[in-house]
Amino acid sequence: MADTMTEAPPGDTDPAAIAARYHNRPEALIEILLDLQEAAGAITDADLRAIADSLNLTRAEVHGVMSFYHDLRRTPAAPAVVKICRGEACQSLGAERLVVATCEHLGVELGATSDRATVEAVYCLGNCALSPAAMVNGRLMGRATVDEIVTSVDRVSGP
Amino acid sequence: MTTVWVPCDSAARSVGADEVAAALGQAMADTTIVRNSSRGLFWLEPLVEVEVGGERLGFGPVTADDIAGLVEARFWKGGDHPLALGPVAAIPYLARQDRRIFARAGLHDPLDLDAFVAGGGLAGLERALATDPAAIVEEVVTSGLRGRGGAGFPAGIKWKTVAEQDAPQKIIACNADEGDSGTFADRMVMEGDPFTLIAGMAIAGLAVGATTGYVYIRSEYPDAIATMRRAIAAMTGAGWLGDDIRGSGRAFDLIVRRGAGAYICGEETSMLESLEGKRGEVRAKPPIPAIAGLFGAPTVVNNVLTLAAVPDIMAGGGEAYAAAGSDTSRGTQPFQLAGNVKRGGLVEAPFGITLRELIEEFGGGTASGRPFRAAQIGGPLGGYADASLLDLPMTYEGLAAHDLMLGHGGIVVFDDTVDMAAMARFAFEFCAIESCGKCTPCRVGAVRGVEAMDKLIAGDQTQRAIIDDLCELMVDGSLCAMGGLTPNPVRSALRLFPDDFEKSRKVA
Numbered sequence: 265m266a267d268t269m270t271e272a273p274p275g276d277t278d279p280a281a282i283a284a285r286y287h288n289r290p291e292a293l294i295e296i297l298l299d300l301q302e303a304a305g306a307i308t309d310a311d312l313r314a315i316a317d318s319l320n321l322t323r324a325e326v327h328g329v330m331s332f333y334h335d336l337r338r339t340p341a342a343p344a345v346v347k348i349c350r351g352e353a354c355q356s357l358g359a360e361r362l363v364v365a366t367c368e369h370l371g372v373e374l375g376a377t378s379d380r381a382t383v384e385a386v387y388c389l390g391n392c393a394l395s396p397a398a399m400v401n402g403r404l405m406g407r408a409t410v411d412e413i414v415t416s417v418d419r420v421s422g423p
Numbered sequence: 424m425t426t427v428w429v430p431c432d433s434a435a436r437s438v439g440a441d442e443v444a445a446a447l448g449q450a451m452a453d454t455t456i457v458r459n460s461s462r463g464l465f466w467l468e469p470l471v472e473v474e475v476g477g478e479r480l481g482f483g484p485v486t487a488d489d490i491a492g493l494v495e496a497r498f499w500k501g502g503d504h505p506l507a508l509g510p511v512a513a514i515p516y517l518a519r520q521d522r523r524i525f526a527r528a529g530l531h532d533p534l535d536l537d538a539f540v541a542g543g544g545l546a547g548l549e550r551a552l553a554t555d556p557a558a559i560v561e562e563v564v565t566s567g568l569r570g571r572g573g574a575g576f577p578a579g580i581k582w583k584t585v586a587e588q589d590a591p592q593k594i595i596a597c598n599a600d601e602g603d604s605g606t607f608a609d610r611m612v613m614e615g616d617p618f619t620l621i622a623g624m625a626i627a628g629l630a631v632g633a634t635t636g637y638v639y640i641r642s643e644y645p646d647a648i649a650t651m652r653r654a655i656a657a658m659t660g661a662g663w664l665g666d667d668i669r670g671s672g673r674a675f676d677l678i679v680r681r682g683a684g685a686y687i688c689g690e691e692t693s694m695l696e697s698l699e700g701k702r703g704e705v706r707a708k709p710p711i712p713a714i715a716g717l718f719g720a721p722t723v724v725n726n727v728l729t730l731a732a733v734p735d736i737m738a739g740g741g742e743a744y745a746a747a748g749s750d751t752s753r754g755t756q757p758f759q760l761a762g763n764v765k766r767g768g769l770v771e772a773p774f775g776i777t778l779r780e781l782i783e784e785f786g787g788g789t790a791s792g793r794p795f796r797a798a799q800i801g802g803p804l805g806g807y808a809d810a811s812l813l814d815l816p817m818t819y820e821g822l823a824a825h826d827l828m829l830g831h832g833g834i835v836v837f838d839d840t841v842d843m844a845a846m847a848r849f850a851f852e853f854c855a856i857e858s859c860g861k862c863t864p865c866r867v868g869a870v871r872g873v874e875a876m877d878k879l880i881a882g883d884q885t886q887r888a889i890i891d892d893l894c895e896l897m898v899d900g901s902l903c904a905m906g907g908l909t910p911n912p913v914r915s916a917l918r919l920f921p922d923d924f925e926k927s928r929k930v931a
Contacts, residue, residue: 291718293700294683298642325701332702332859333683335642351604352799352846353835356762357790387686387803387853388602389643390610391434392835393465393760393767402645406437406465 277304279311283318290319293329297336305340341382344420346370346413347399350385353392362396365410370417380421425454425499428472428479430529432461432614433646434607439486440469446487447471450494460615462529463769464516472511472529475501481508516785521747522771523735523755524608524728527616533650536657539618547734548622548663551629552671554737559630560586563733565741567753572598572689572726573801573830573904575819578733581723584713585631588721593633595624596698596717596724599640599647600682600689603802605761605833608769609727613640613647616731617654621677623730625664626737627723628675636675637717639694641682651679686803686857690903691724693859704861705903726831728757748774752818760786762799762835775821779813782836793838797920799846801830803853804908806915807843826915828908843920848876850912858905865906868897872913879924887917887924 276282282299286292296315301307307315307330316326330336348354348363363374363385372378374385391397394406400416429444430436444456462470470483471493480501482493489506496502508514511529522528531538539545551559564579585593597620601609612620624636640648655677658664666674680698682688688697692706695717716722732754736744745753752774758781760767765787770776782788782798789795797807806827808815815821822829837846851872860866872893879886894910901907917924 289700291698291700294697295681298681298683319700328702329700332704333685335684349604352803352849353605353762353833355846355849356835356837356841386643386684387857388604388606390601390607391437392605392607392762392833393764393769394434394438394468395762395767397437399643404433404437404646406434406468 275303279314280318283315288318288320290321293319293321293326294333297330301335301337306337308338339377342377342380342421344381344417345401346381346383346417347386347389348383348408348413349387349389349391349395349397351388351392353388354396357395359396362398362408362410366398366413369410369414381417425451426457426474427451427454427499428457428459428529429469430461431458431533432468432611433644434465435461435468435470436646438468438484442487443469443471443485443490446490450490451499454499457532459531460527460529460533461611462511462517463525463611464514464766465768466766467508470508470511470529471498473499473501475499479511481511481514482506483508516766516768516770519785520771521755521773523744524612524619524731524757525616525769525771526735527619528611528769529615533615533617534653534657536618536661543738544618544734545622545663547737548625550737551626552668552673554629556586556630556632559626559737562741563630563736566736566744567741567748567751568729568732568736568744569752569819570726571728571732571756571831572691573603573828575829578725578729581713581725582627582631584711585633585721585723588714590721592635592718592720593631594717594720594722595627595631595633595636595730596695596712596722597624597636597638597730598689598691598694598724598726599638599644600694601644601727601831602641602686602689603804603831603833605799605802605835606759606831607761608757608759608832610644610647611769612727612731613644614650617651618658619734620651620727620731621654621658621664623733624677625668625675626733627725627730629673631721631723633723634674634676636677637680637698638677639680639682639688639698641688642684648679648681655679685859686853687859687905690905692903694724695722702859704859705905707902728831749816749818750820752820756817756829756832758817759831759833760836761833763789763791763838764836765790774818775816777813778808778815778817778834781817781834782813786836789836789838791838791840793840795836796839796841797837797843797846799835799837799912800833801828802833803850804904804911805830805833806911807846807919808915809919826911828911843916843923844876844880847913847916847924848873848880850909850916851876854905854909862900862902862906864897864900865902865909868893868901868906869909872897872909876913884925890917
């Protein structure tokens with residue numbers, strides 16, 4: 265009844281082609297948006313229109329989904345995306361201080377993007393026995409420190 | 424040829440398991456490095472294992488810098504080294520557990536289907552294939568298995584409801600949106616023992632007559648997503664999934680769907696909306712998903728741990744499973760020790776174990792070495808316990824008697840530096856950030872809660888009555904557990920730690 269796409273998608277940035285991979289099924293909208301964002305960095309107005317057309321949805325419906333989910337972006341993130349967990353477990357070992365110190369070091373406010381880094385709060389990375397947890401470009405860190413986060417950002421965006 | 428095991432679990436990798444594996448590969452020729460799943464003893468990660476005399480010996484926590492010394496000590500022969508832990512199975516933290524869902528944790532490469540089958544991993548599915556669907560449901564009813572996602576609803580009753588529906592299509596939807604802080608057991612199953620979850624879903628499908636299953640995995644778990652996809656492909660390739668499972672004439676297919684960063688999608692109806700490609704706004708119930716769920720079809724919505732418990736129940740029988748536990752809390756629960764705790768990790772034990780046993784005996788007290796002050800049980804919507812509640816038995820009913828809940832089994836430990844007013848404020852803040860917005864008590868109540876809490880923390884004690892009122896309203900008026908349970912941490916913090924809310928008044 266549903267599509268059987270289980271393989272990781274290729275790096276296609278054409279929204280219509282991505283939608284076609286999911287047989288233009290509206291229930292795959294979030295997967296389509298995630299695939300596109302992984303390949304292109306963000307979902308533009310033109311993408312939004314193209315996806316709405318492909319899935320036979322209104323632009324409002326696609327926009328509604330875009331605005332609901334924290335992961336989906338209308339503007340591209342920096343080369344380094346830093347996610348710091350603010351869940352209770354990480355707070356018990358200083359996550360709030362880690363957030364403040366990281367933002368200070370990188371010169372970015374929480375939730376904002378600079379040339380080098382986007383810093384975001386997340387609520388649980390599932391690494392709660394090794395708190396505080398952080399993630400830089402998908403790489404999970406346990407017992408995360410400012411130094412380790414900044415080093416990872418430097419590796420991606422240059423010092 | 425020597426074999427060395429280095430976990431591939433993302434938590435182990437988060438503290439250097441990949442670097443350890445790379446260093447071992449360079450330092451040791453003629454050695455096979457197997458990336459196994461994690462035992463769940465996270466303070467020992469990366470936990471490197473070797474086999475000597477038929478016994479697995481552990482070394483940990485190992486860093487890449489330790490490799491030269493380990494090689495010099497001929498650790499693969501069981502040589503003495505400061506990081507040597509002896510036989511892994513004899514480590515008290517592990518030996519004292521009753522591992523069923525996690526029976527295979529750490530043993531082999533999570534995607535090694537041959538090893539899984541050789542270890543009896545598919546015995547439950549094999550038995551289900553030879554069993555009448557109604558008898559499978561009956562076995563799960565007998566086991567007393569209750570939903571491990573948080574609500575604790577009897578799984579067998581849910582399955583029976585779906586099985587009784589007359590519908591052309593039924594669906595199994597696995598909730599893998601493990602968003603509660605302090606929990607990681609679902610992640611460990613998906614990264615470490617994906618075939619067990621798949622087998623559990625297939626058994627559920629056989630029991631209720633569903634031929635399609637969805638696994639809804641949160642985007643914060645990229646390794647779990649990748650492993651589940653590969654495991655489904657492997658099971659399909661070997662004929663354990665597909666149109667004709669091992670020649671039985673029965674069909675079951677599985678599809679992985681990713682979340683996109685929304686805590687609320689762990690609420691079952693919100694997850695169903697998200698699986699349909701929509702905003703994750705919760706649905707009003709009735710109808711319950713068992714009658715009209717995903718795409719309107721009768722749907723079994725179960726958490727990862729619930730479905731992963733099923734193969735063991737089918738293999739060993741429902742009665743054997745029900746023998747463990749107490750009262751209406753049957754079987755084992757994977758507890759997750761997290762936060763400021765010395766030995767954080769996974770503890771699967773029969774219901775009835777006390778909070779003190781978990782935090783002090785397994786956990787070894789706080790990581791900071793400072794006195795214990797509070798534990799939050801059951802995620803961000805669970806209440807806080809103080810030291811007076813440490814002897815509480817961890818059962819559904821035992822916790823409920825103290826306005827606490829088991830939730831997904833997470834226990835987050837705090838030392839005496841915690842500011843409980845800040846934690847109570849955070850409970851409202853989290854609700855405001857993650858509310859789906861559908862109902863007013865949650866959407867607006869959470870924002871008002873933050874405001875009132877800020878005023879209270881600033882010294883305005885009249886806000887206490889307002890917060891009490893607000894909590895009552897959120898409990899009574901919210902559409903789902905998000906708004907309805909957010910008062911749990913708030914009220915328990917106010918009740919158990921009143922001084923924390925009066926600091927500023929004293930200062931003033």
